[in-house]
Amino acid sequence: MTSHGPKSLRDVWHDGEKQMHNALGVADRMRDRGSVVIRDHMPDQHRAFFADQQLVVLSALDTAGHPWPFLRSGPQGFMTSPSPGMLCITSRPTAFERPDLDLTVGAKVSVVGIEFETKRRNRLNGTIAQVEVDTLWIAVDQSFGNCPRYIHVRDDLRAAAPAADLSEGRHLNDRDIAQINAADTCFIASRAPQIGADRRAGVDVNHRGGRPGFVHVAKDGRLVIPDYDGNKFFNTIGNILLDSRVSLMFFDFDRGDVLTLSGEAQVELDAGAHAQTYGAERVIHVTPTHVARALAALPVTCTLRELSRDPPAPGLTKETP
Numbered sequence: 001m002t003s004h005g006p007k008s009l010r011d012v013w014h015d016g017e018k019q020m021h022n023a024l025g026v027a028d029r030m031r032d033r034g035s036v037v038i039r040d041h042m043p044d045q046h047r048a049f050f051a052d053q054q055l056v057v058l059s060a061l062d063t064a065g066h067p068w069p070f071l072r073s074g075p076q077g078f079m080t081s082p083s084p085g086m087l088c089i090t091s092r093p094t095a096f097e098r099p100d101l102d103l104t105v106g107a108k109v110s111v112v113g114i115e116f117e118t119k120r121r122n123r124l125n126g127t128i129a130q131v132e133v134d135t136l137w138i139a140v141d142q143s144f145g146n147c148p149r150y151i152h153v154r155d156d157l158r159a160a161a162p163a164a165d166l167s168e169g170r171h172l173n174d175r176d177i178a179q180i181n182a183a184d185t186c187f188i189a190s191r192a193p194q195i196g197a198d199r200r201a202g203v204d205v206n207h208r209g210g211r212p213g214f215v216h217v218a219k220d221g222r223l224v225i226p227d228y229d230g231n232k233f234f235n236t237i238g239n240i241l242l243d244s245r246v247s248l249m250f251f252d253f254d255r256g257d258v259l260t261l262s263g264e265a266q267v268e269l270d271a272g273a274h275a276q277t278y279g280a281e282r283v284i285h286v287t288p289t290h291v292a293r294a295l296a297a298l299p300v301t302c303t304l305r306e307l308s309r310d311p312p313a314p315g316l317t318k319e320t321p
Contacts, residue, residue: 012034014238016237016238016241019238020238020241021234023269038144039142039144040141040142040143042081042084042087042124046081046143050087050113050122050124051079051080052076052115053115054073054075054157054300055157055300056079056112057113057114058071058072058109058112059109059110059190060109060203061102061108061191062101062102063100066245067189067205067246068098068101068189068262069188069205069248070093070101070249071094071298072093072094073094073300074090074091078091084140085139086138086139087138088136088137089135089136090135092134094162094297095166096164096294098292104128104131105128105131106127108125108128108194109125109138109203110123110125110126110189110205111124111205112205114207116157117157119308120145120148121148122143123144125202126138126140126142144233146207146231147231151209151308152308153308154303154304154305155303156301156302160256162294162296162298163256164294165296166293166294167292167293168291168293169293170290171221171288176259176261176291179250179252181216182212182252183215184209184210184214185250186215186250188205188225188284189248189249190243190245193243204235208225214311215250221287222285223261223287224283224285225285227267227283227284228281228311237267240265240266241267244265244266245262246286247260248261255295256298257298259291260292260294261288261290261291264289265287266284267283267284267285
């Protein structure tokens, strides 16, 4: 097991991300910025950050190559960093974690940690270097922070005793739609084609936040997800431009319900068409093909204290066809 020496990466963006940068005329700026903010190691503050968390969201591929988000949780210290190039996560799978995830040595995984009390958010994309009983050793491919925008303040985070009321289907039911339409937070897992040992490829998991109702279920069953102004990394959208397979995870922080759905995504890039739609610069459409429900299964509880002031007010200006 080896760790990577501390350094920044020179060419951090893959072709999908570059396509977005070129379309917006920010390619030169993002090339320079990327080589500064995206590293092949975790700075000390990120290593300490992960060690302080009680919940983390990851993504991995299933045996068919579809990306899925999943949770791991534990008391503070269930994540450790023995070196700047390594993150260790010691935690048992939840009852609703897919059994066909590829969590073997050499598999790509992505990690996003959010400290809801402070709205700090740090990301890591990496490769599984070693697997022990209940422990994943993840070698860092890319490490970077994200801004606190669109994250809502939640505190009083405590461990819960999750149930195991699980069900699956191909279509959203009324309860699923109600949960999505009320959500203020979701996580999206995506992937890019993996070519050899290219550190820019693999899987990604990202946070999406907005006012309750910011994700809309259209009449045809598609999910409409607004893409707000952000850091212009375009990790998720860049992936979708190369590979349309995605999965979404929604939490009901009050009841503890976890809704996970997979499907095919399309990006509608016309900013003008969405300027009045939640203030979105573009929109992601997701057609669900598989839905998994876990009632009262969230392994933590927390309390909403303050909604982010960044998202535009909710409400579509016109019905999405």
